[in-house]
Amino acid sequence: MIVTLTANPSLDRTVALNGTLARGAVLRTTGTTVDPGGKGINVARVLRRAGLDVLAVLPADHGDPLLTALDERALPYVAVATSGPARNNITIAEPDGTTTKLNEPGHTCTGRTLGELHTAVLNAACGATWAVLCGSLPPGIPDTWYADLVTAMRSLGCRVAVDTSEAPLLALAEQLPTSAPDLIKPNSDELAQLTGADATALEAGAAAGDLGPVIDAGQVLVQRGVGAVLATLGAAGAVLVTSEGAWHASTTSATVRSTVGAGDSSLAGYLVAEQAGELPGECLRHAVAYGSAAVALPGTELPGPESVDPSAVRITEFQDRPEPPAHVLPSHP
Numbered sequence: 001m002i003v004t005l006t007a008n009p010s011l012d013r014t015v016a017l018n019g020t021l022a023r024g025a026v027l028r029t030t031g032t033t034v035d036p037g038g039k040g041i042n043v044a045r046v047l048r049r050a051g052l053d054v055l056a057v058l059p060a061d062h063g064d065p066l067l068t069a070l071d072e073r074a075l076p077y078v079a080v081a082t083s084g085p086a087r088n089n090i091t092i093a094e095p096d097g098t099t100t101k102l103n104e105p106g107h108t109c110t111g112r113t114l115g116e117l118h119t120a121v122l123n124a125a126c127g128a129t130w131a132v133l134c135g136s137l138p139p140g141i142p143d144t145w146y147a148d149l150v151t152a153m154r155s156l157g158c159r160v161a162v163d164t165s166e167a168p169l170l171a172l173a174e175q176l177p178t179s180a181p182d183l184i185k186p187n188s189d190e191l192a193q194l195t196g197a198d199a200t201a202l203e204a205g206a207a208a209g210d211l212g213p214v215i216d217a218g219q220v221l222v223q224r225g226v227g228a229v230l231a232t233l234g235a236a237g238a239v240l241v242t243s244e245g246a247w248h249a250s251t252t253s254a255t256v257r258s259t260v261g262a263g264d265s266s267l268a269g270y271l272v273a274e275q276a277g278e279l280p281g282e283c284l285r286h287a288v289a290y291g292s293a294a295v296a297l298p299g300t301e302l303p304g305p306e307s308v309d310p311s312a313v314r315i316t317e318f319q320d321r322p323e324p325p326a327h328v329l330p331s332h333p
C-alpha cells in the first residue's frame with residue numbers, strides 16, 4: 001500500500017475564461033468545476049485509478065464537502081478532526097492553457113490535530129511500501145514537520161517521497177542527510193530553492209535542451225543522501241538523478257488545458273512504474289507520460305492509465321557526468 005499525507009487539503013475551484021485574464025476588468029466565465037485537491041490527495045487519486053492500493057491521510061471534519069468529494073471518487077482515506085472546513089483554492093484557466101492559481105493558507109492546525117495527524121500517518125506508514133508527504137503546511141504546523149517525519153519514518157521500513165515548497169522544503173534541505181527522503185520531486189523553482197542554483201538558469205537551460213544545470217543540482221541532493229531526484233521541468237519534461245545515473249524524458253508538446261495537478265500526476269506515474277518493478281528510466285518515462293496526460297485535462301481532473309501513453313515519451317540517458325561544479329553547491333545550510 002502507498003500512503004499519502006496532505007496536511008493542507010483543498011477544494012479546487014477552477015474557473016474557465018473565454019479570453020485572457022486582465023487585471024481590473026469584468027470577465028465572463030465559461031464554466032466552473034470543483035475537484036478535491038491538495039498534492040497528496042491528487043497523487044492518491046492517480047495511483048488509485050491505476051489500480052494501486054492507497055490510503056490518503058488528511059485533516060478534515062466529518063461532513064466537510066472535501067470528504068464528500070473523496071467519497072464520491074471512492075478514495076480510501078483517514079481523516080483527522082480539525083478546526084474548520086478545507087480551504088478553497090481557485091484556478092483561473094485561460095484558453096491558451098495559462099493557469100493562474102490562488103491558494104488559501106488553510107486553517108490553523110491546533111496542537112491536538114497536529115498530534116493526531118502525526119500518529120495517523122506514522123500508523124498508516126507501518127507496513128506501507130511508500131509514504132508520500134506532499135504540499136504546503138497550514139498555519140500551526142512547524143516548517144520542520146516534513147523533515148522530522150522523514151527522520152521518524154526511517155525506522156518503519158517504508159520508503160518516503162516528498163513534494164513540497166518554500167519554508168518546509170528549506171527546512172528539509174537544512175536537515176540533510178538526516179532528513180533525506182528516498183525520492184524528492186521538485187520543479188525547477190524548488191530545485192533552485194533546495195540547492196542554491198539559479199532558477200532562471202535551470203529553466204532557460206532546460207528549455208534550450210541544456211540539462212546540465214538541472215543534473216548538477218540533482219547530483220548535489222544525491223550527494224547529500226537523497227535517493228532519487230525527480231525534477232519536473234514543465235514543457236521540457238523531467239530529469240531523474242540517482243546515484244546510478246541521470247535520465248531526461250520529454251514528449252512532443254501536449255495540448256495544455258490546465259497544469260494543475262501535473263506535478264502530482266508525474267509523481268504518481270513514477271510510483272506506478274516503480275511499484276511494477278520498472279528500472280529508473282522507465283519510472284521517469286511514466287512520470288512524464290502521466291504529467292503530460294494531466295495537462296491535457298481541465299481543472300484538477302487527473303489521468304487514468306487509459307489516457308497515458310508511455311510510448312510517446314523519449315528517454316535520454318546521461319552517463320559518466322563529472323561531479324557538479326562548485327557554483328551549484330548550496331549557500332545553505
Ligand SMILES: Nc1ncnc2c1ncn2[C@@H]1O[C@H](COP(=O)(O)OP(=O)(O)OP(=O)(O)O)[C@@H](O)[C@H]1O
Pocket residue numbers: 186187188232233234235236237238253254256259260261262263264265266287288289291292295
Ligand atoms: N506546458 C506543458 N506542456 C507539456 N507538458 C507539461 C507542461 N507543463 C507540465 N507538463 C508536464 O507535467 C509535468 C509536471 O509539470 P511541472 O514541472 O509544471 O510540475 P509542478 O510545478 O510540480 O506542477 P504542479 O505543482 O502544478 O502540480 C512535466 O514534467 C511535464 O511532463
Ligand SMILES: O=P(O)(O)OC[C@H]1O[C@](O)(CO)[C@@H](O)[C@@H]1O
Pocket residue numbers: 008010012036037038039040042089103134135136137165260261262263264300
Ligand atoms: O499545498 P499547496 O502548495 O498550496 O498546493 C495545493 C494545490 O496544488 C495542487 O495539489 C496541484 O498540485 C492543487 O490540487 C492544490 O490546489
